[in-house]
Amino acid sequence: MLLISLVSLIVYLAYNPNTQHYNRLSSISLLFISYLAWECLNLQYTNITLFNDWFKYTPGNSPIVILLLILVLSLLLYTTIINKFITNNKWIALLMIINLIGLVLLPMVNDLIPLYVVIELQSYSLYIITGVYNKSYNATRGAILYFVTGGIASVLILLSSAEVYHETGLTNLNELSTYYLFNSNDTIFNSFNILIIGLIFKMGLAPLHSWSIAVYSYTPTYITAYISIVAKVSIMSFIYINIALFNSQILLLSFYLSIIIAAYMPLYQVTIKSILAYSGILNFGYLITAVVLADQAYYLYILQYSLTHILIFYCILAIGSYSIKPASQWSPIVNVNELILNNNTLIIIFIICLFSLIGIPPLPGFYGKYYIIVALMDSGLYLESLGIIIFSVIATYYYAYIIKQLATNLNNNGDKVLLNSTISLLISIYIVILISLYLILPTLLEGLTLLLN
Structure with a gap:
């Protein structure tokens, strides 16, 4: 279609x-x-x-x-x-x-x-x-x-695929999974290590x-x-779907580096897109642990991440579209201190999204982290669980920096700004889903269990 x-x-x-x-x-x-x-x-x-x-x-x-x-x-x-x-x-x-x-x-x-x-x-x-x-x-x-760096990652992926075929004569992933069960050739694992590095490069995760x-x-x-x-x-x-082929140690190394760098570096950033870029790295760092465990918490976390970030960017676009003095034609909002708007509803929605990223219950961000931490503790990975908790607290500081700037607009008594009806409808639908997702969470998890089993 x-x-x-x-x-x-x-x-x-x-x-x-x-x-x-x-x-x-x-x-x-x-x-x-x-x-x-x-x-x-x-x-x-x-x-x-x-x-x-x-x-x-x-x-x-x-x-x-x-x-x-x-x-x-x-x-x-x-x-x-x-x-x-x-x-x-x-x-x-x-x-x-x-x-x-x-x-x-x-x-x-x-x-x-x-x-x-x-x-x-x-x-x-x-x-x-x-x-x-x-x-x-x-x-x-x-x-x-993007083209230059993506080309380097593509070369790594192609090199890995060629090496795997050279060592095994196979290209089908199911057949390769079966092959690995009966063979422990280090060369083959090294070839797939190159593949996972190329994919990490494509996603832009640390390092x-x-x-x-x-x-x-x-x-x-x-x-x-x-x-x-x-x-x-x-x-x-x-x-996640093909985790049996990949070295979990490389993924866990990327997990540690991602959460450390993405929790620390934004503390010195003032541009909104740089902060959100590090926030994405931090969230996908958390997600790596669910991938390593092949746990269904992956689906819940990827859902809440996508929902929250779509809504955040909609809010930024809405604020930028109605800015009187845009920073540029292409990105009206550049710095955090430019998040200025006389629309209390939009400001509150933006703040709720940031609360979800912090992990304030009953927002989806809390449940996403909760189920990942529970899965890690059930598997005996207590250090990774502690790392998520500690660096989530550190990341709260730069989310709070944005919230502080947004909150100062709540007392702004200037002319009220009306949003486009289409954007208003989309933002309204997403915020209702974001706030009420916890109500359907048991049904959602039950449905995932039935679907996957």
């Missing part, structure tokens, strides 16, 4: 240059595809393989596919309105759908050959999305940096994270929202 939608949209764009109509049609198409993916959950009691076992659609990756579709749909909906600063680009929806094909296929990959092809499909479309607003010098700069901070800061805020969420979710889900 994604391919059919892509071809249809290309034909439509050739005859109708209206960007808003095109983006709305793309959104309707993704909404229908999301509905089809939801209906396909009924098929998950048997594994479905495609193209000679190159791809598999299983109970493990089906929730991720639906989540990725909803994430891209949520971000695409922002382009259906008239923005005050960033002019809608007619190629952005088309590029997002091309990228979505790679995002959806990656968790379903079951062979090293399509793995490299799919990763490059999503990577190259992300490079173009990063620089799609080429009139911005910083966006072009960020796209070039290979510096490029991601620069790229997120250079690109327009809307593009930052896209590249900082969807690509990480897709790659981390692939690692």
Whole structure:
């Protein structure tokens, strides 16, 4: 369906240059595809393989596919309105759908050959999305940096795949898992160690994270929202589904470095996107522990992370769209002290999102950390549990810095600002889900247990 939608949209764009109509049609198409993916959950009691076992659609990756579709749909909906600063680009929806094909296929990959092809499909479309607003010098700069660093990671992935095939003569991931049960060749494990390093590089986790901070800061805020969420979710889900192939010690090393660096470095940052970039590294550092344990807490944490960060970026975009003195055309809000708005409702929503990241109950961020810590303690990983608690407390300081700036606006008696009706509706839906998620949490966990077992 994604391919059919892509071809249809290309034909439509050739005859109708209206960007808003095109983006709305793309959104309707993704909404229908999301509905089809939801209906396909009924098929998950048997594994479905495609193209000679190159791809598999299983109970493990089906929730991720639906989540990725909803994430891209949520971000695409922002382009259906008239923005005050960033002019809608007619190629952005088309590029997002091309990228979505790679995002959806990656968790379903079951062979090293399509793995490299799919990763490059999503990577190259992300490079173009990063620089799609080429009139911005910083966006072009960020796209070039993203391309260079992404190319290095791609070389590592290709090298690893070639070495694994050279040692085993196999490329199918299921067959490789079986092969590992009866062989303990260190060369094979070293080859997959190179692969996991390449994937960590792609996600921008510590210690290979510096490029991601620069790229997120250079690109327009809307593009930052896209590249900082969807690509990480897709790659981390692939690692989670195929964790039996990877060295958990390398992942745990990345976990320790990520939470230490991402909790400490933002204390000296004043730019909002840099702080959120480190926040993403911190949250995916927590998520690594659920991946290592192959625990279903992974699904709950990835859900709350995606929901919270989508809402945060919507709030930043809403504040920036109504700024009287924007910092730039592409990123109206740059520094934390520019988070100024005469709309108490939007400010409170932003603060609630930050409370969720801190882990204040009964918000989803608390339950995400709680279930990961419980899973770690059940497995005897007490040091990792303690690390999450300690560095969560340290990270509270830079979240509190943003909350303090937002709270000062609550007493602002200037002219009230009204938001666009579409943005208001989207923010309202997301905040209701965020606040009330704990009510359906038992049902959600029961559903995941039934689906995965």
